[in-house]
Amino acid sequence: MSFDDPSAADPGPIGNGQEEVNASGALSRESSSWKEDERRRAKELILSGAMELFADYGYEGTSVKQIADRAKLSVGKLYLHFESKEDIFRELLENYLGEFHRKRDERCNPDDSPLDQLRCRLAVAIDHLRDNSKLLLIFINENPMRLKGLVKNEMCNYCAHVAGLIKQAIECGEMRDEDPEAVSAILIGAIHRLMYMFAESGNTAAFNTAASLIDRIILKPLEISKDDATGTEED
Numbered sequence: 001m002s003f004d005d006p007s008a009a010d011p012g013p014i015g016n017g018q019e020e021v022n023a024s025g026a027l028s029r030e031s032s033s034w035k036e037d038e039r040r041r042a043k044e045l046i047l048s049g050a051m052e053l054f055a056d057y058g059y060e061g062t063s064v065k066q067i068a069d070r071a072k073l074s075v076g077k078l079y080l081h082f083e084s085k086e087d088i089f090r091e092l093l094e095n096y097l098g099e100f101h102r103k104r105d106e107r108c109n110p111d112d113s114p115l116d117q118l119r120c121r122l123a124v125a126i127d128h129l130r131d132n133s134k135l136l137l138i139f140i141n142e143n144p145m146r147l148k149g150l151v152k153n154e155m156c157n158y159c160a161h162v163a164g165l166i167k168q169a170i171e172c173g174e175m176r177d178e179d180p181e182a183v184s185a186i187l188i189g190a191i192h193r194l195m196y197m198f199a200e201s202g203n204t205a206a207f208n209t210a211a212s213l214i215d216r217i218i219l220k221p222l223e224i225s226k227d228d229a230t231g232t233e234e235d
Contacts, residue, residue, distance in 0.1 A: 166184060
């Protein structure tokens with residue numbers, strides 16, 4: 001074979017090409033991760049700024065430009081993350097509902113008795129409304145009608161679940177025989193009205209009395225005590 005044969009040319013340091021590919025891929029992943037972090041931070045700034053503005057000026061009184069200014073973004077950058085002011089408020093509500101479900105799943109044991117599960121779920125709802133009283137006031141005071149489907153579906157599901165627990169509690173002898181759906185509506189309606197009243201008055205200390213108040217006035221009269229159950233069996 002001739003030393004001038006091109007096929008015998010030095011191919012260069014072995015592995016350099018693969019190393020360059022690997023380095024390029026690592027840089028690309030880092031860049032992608034950085035961009036994702038930036039997007040997440042921008043969304044968090046938009047949502048927290050919007051919540052403050054909605055609380056101060058109301059939903060209708062807040063403009064997209066005000067939200068962008070509060071987040072230190074241009075209006076154009078804001079629209080990269082949200083299509084509209086309604087879209088921002090919808091995400092605030094979705095985050096609120098998602099956090100509520102997470103707290104409920106953490107605190108409530110599905111193996112507990114139906115009445116204990118009911119008390120736990122009502123306590124979680126009260127605590128979550130207390131922790132998000134600004135959002136509660138914004139929604140009740142202004143209630144953007146285009147968003148009613150999101151809340152209506154959640155409320156229907158929650159009422160149905162509470163009614164289901166009440167029905168189970170009745171069947172296993174923990175509660176007196178009343179219409180589960182009616183009791184569910186009374187419980188949830190009372191909680192929402194009570195929490196709204198406390199939030200509007202700014203009486204934060206009163207929030208801590210809500211669970212015991214609901215339990216004492218609504219649940220206790222419906223509960224069948226062990227003494228009552230024993231007396232019924234003897235009769």
